[in-house]
Amino acid sequence: MRFLRQFCYILAISFVAELLRMTIPAPVPASVYGMAILFTALKAGAIQLDEIETPGAILLAFMPLALVPAAVGLVDAWDEIKRVAFPGLILILGGTLATTVVASASAQFVIRRDKEREK
Amino acid sequence: MTSTLTYLRDLFAHNMFFSLSITLGGYLLGISLRRRFPILLFNPLLVSLLVIILSLKVLEIDYTTYKEQSYPLSYLLTPSTICLAIPLYRQFELVKKNLRAIMAAVVSGVVVNILIVWLVARCFHLEYADYVTFLTKSITTAIGVGVTEELGGNVPITCAVIALSGIVGNALGDKVLRLLRLSDPMAQGLGIGVASHGIGTTRALELGETQGAFSGLAIALTGLLTVLVAPFAAQLPL
16 A cells, blocks of 8 residues: 555656646656656655655666667667768767766866865 | 468567566576676676567567557656656755756766767768757757757657667766776766766666766756757757
8 A cells, every 4th residue: 555655656746747748848858847846845845755765766677678668769770870870880989988978077076176175 | 380480470579578578588687697797798788689689580570569569668767767856865965065066067068969979970071960860869868859850850860879879878888987087976977867868877876876866867957958059059060
């Protein structure tokens, strides 16, 4: 019963998030609205953390699996991708890793500088 | 004999539990292979993709049928992504203290991504539609498709490019960061989330709750900032 109620919170938030996505004319996915709603509900105390932790952990474990069916769609787009294979490879491999490194290095630089200033 | 094979193939193709089993089975195989042989190729996501694609090829099942049958997993995407708010809530004190670092990561990541795509597009004389398609490679599919459509890009390639960028971030992101001694958990999470959205974030969650929380936050902020700047980036001369 308790678990079902906890799960129901997340499903209800998902529903409201989908409604917002359909009514607000902005390219924002339902998951972003949902994250904002759940976070606000936790901060406001409308939902207690221990009420949502178990279904949350289960759903987060399922997150990579939920992304797999869409990723398999690569097979269908393969002919189109081959057309831009070489620049695509540079962008997907090099571009993604370079972006990861630059974003991470910028954050680490600011974090360390802020810590030094605090001292 | 042929009719028996066709019957069996149809039985597999139109059975939801078969699609779910190869998806979950492939992922679990990837996890156990990575535990035994910690090499790059044995990334759970890559192994599950290989298992599924091979199964579909051998049984001559098309992607659309597989997608239809694996819908229960796809439906979990929104509620599971919403649950990223839980690690974010637990780590909120860290988030509040590091707002400048978060902004630095998101802004620098979005700018560098645009610059690299623009430079490569210029060097290889990419068409406008391909250029704007690659602009959205680091953001979550739900936002990326909308931006690509609006700018006149190629939607099927967008989904594939976004998925491939996520796979690269999932398989290699944390290794490259460690190699370059970028060891701060917040910075690691931000880097992975900015460049490789949800697929990368699943790896960030494995690294730790801090990495997962910051990566989840980065998905939302990077997506929103890209929506704002992509129309200007699309006007850069090719």
